[in-house]
Amino acid sequence: xxxxxxxSPSLRVQEGRISILNCDYTNSMFDYxxxxxxxxxxxPTFLISISSIKDKNEDGRFTVFLxxxxxxxxxxxxxxxxxxxAVYFCAASDNYGQNFVFGPGTRLSVLP
Amino acid sequence: DSGVTQTPKHLITATGQRVxxxxxxRSGDLSVYWYQQSLDxxxxxxxxxxxxxERAKGNILERFSAxxxxxxxxxxxxxSLELGDSALYFCASSSMRQGRQYGYTxxxxxxxxxx
Numbered sequence: 001x002x003x004x005x006x007x008s009p010s011l012r013v014q015e016g017r018i019s020i021l022n023c024d025y026t027n028s029m030f031d032y033x034x035x036x037x038x039x040x041x042x043x044p045t046f047l048i049s050i051s052s053i054k055d056k057n058e059d060g061r062f063t064v065f066l067x068x069x070x071x072x073x074x075x076x077x078x079x080x081x082x083x084x085x086a087v088y089f090c091a092a093s094d095n096y097g098q099n100f101v102f103g104p105g106t107r108l109s110v111l112p
Numbered sequence: 113d114s115g116v117t118q119t120p121k122h123l124i125t126a127t128g129q130r131v132x133x134x135x136x137x138r139s140g141d142l143s144v145y146w147y148q149q150s151l152d153x154x155x156x157x158x159x160x161x162x163x164x165x166e167r168a169k170g171n172i173l174e175r176f177s178a179x180x181x182x183x184x185x186x187x188x189x190x191x192s193l194e195l196g197d198s199a200l201y202f203c204a205s206s207s208m209r210q211g212r213q214y215g216y217t218x219x220x221x222x223x224x225x226x227x
Contacts, residue, residue, distance in 0.1 A: 004154075034215040043114060043202055043218030044155070089155060091215065099168050100215060102147075104154035 003027045004092050006103040013110050019077040021106050023090030026071065030092040034100065035064060035075050038087045047088070048075070080110045115139065118203050118219035126227055130191040133222045135203030137184055143167070143206045144186040145216060146178055150199040161186055193226045200224075 005024045013019045023033075031052040036044035050057040050064045050073065057064050063076045077084055087107050091100040115138035125131055137144050146158040148171075157170030161180035172178075175193075180186040190197060200223050204216035 006154075036215070036218075041220070043116070043204075043220045045114070045218070046215050049215065099157060099160065099170075101157070102155040 002104070003030075004090055004101050004103040006088075006090055006106045008106050009104070010107040010109070013080045013108065015082055015110055015112050016079045019075075019080045019084065019108055019110065021075040021077075021088050021090075021108065023073045023075075023103055024071060025073075025092050027092070027094060027101075028071065029094040030101075032093045033064070033066065033073055034091045034093075035062075036089040036091060036102075037084075038089065038105070044089055077108075080108075082110050082112050084108060085110050114217050114219060116203060116205050116217050116219035118201075118222050120222060121220065122223050122225075124225045124227060125193060127193055127195060129193050129226075130189065131193065131224065133188040133190070133201050133203075133224075135186045135188070135205075135219060137186070137203075137205030138207075138217050141205035141207045141217070142184065144180055144184070145204040145206075146172075146186070146188050147202040147204065147218075148199050149202065149221075150196075153199075155202065158188070190224070195226050198224055198226045 034049045035047040038044040066073045087105045089105045090103040093100045117136040142163045144161045147155040158172040160168040178188045200221045202221045204218045206216045
């Protein structure tokens with residue numbers, strides 16, 4: 001049973017518009033969440049994080065929202081750029097970061 | 113360059129064979145993690161080492177084993193290979209000083225193809 005779910009395998013967005021990537025989790029003990037971005041032939045790279053004591057974290061064009069009651073988080077990219085086209089992984093941890101559980105990823109395509 | 117080095121980048125081998133994947137963590141990082149990414153699958157956690165000792169185990173097959181050496185580099189050994197073992201294998205590292213704020217730093221992966 002997947003503890004971290006990303007139900008949209010792919011997402012296509014027009015350049016300049018908002019991209020919203022969603023992630024759901026089942027383990028209520030998860031208290032720290034990360035988003036990673038992965039380009040082809042490269043390893044995943046850290047994008048943004050959020051702790052369960054917050055409901056929002058912002059870094060430039062990237063904002064992560066956390067809804068603990070719904071066990072849901074989302075990544076907003078505004079405005080979207082063609083260079084944002086990549087696979088985005090959501091990851092969650094419940095044990096002081098000893099082990100992150102990753103979702104299956106969402107492939108974002110930003111169209112010029 | 114993330115600072116995590118994985119070799120080789122590509123590996124093609126036959127079923128039944130054994131291979132060794134190597135990972136050098138980022139300087140100063142004591143923890144090494146191995147992940148498997150099969151086609152259209154997420155990142156499956158295999159195993160974690162911390163300063164030479166096994167710390168956590170995930171969905172790692174008995175045919176697979178790993179170790180972390182005194183210089184902190186790690187090797188993942190895959191034996192009796194099957195077609196289904198074809199995947200991208202990622203190594204990641206982290207440090208206690210860094211904590212979990214930035215998660216892990218990943219290498220660029222080894223693409224294993226079993227034919």
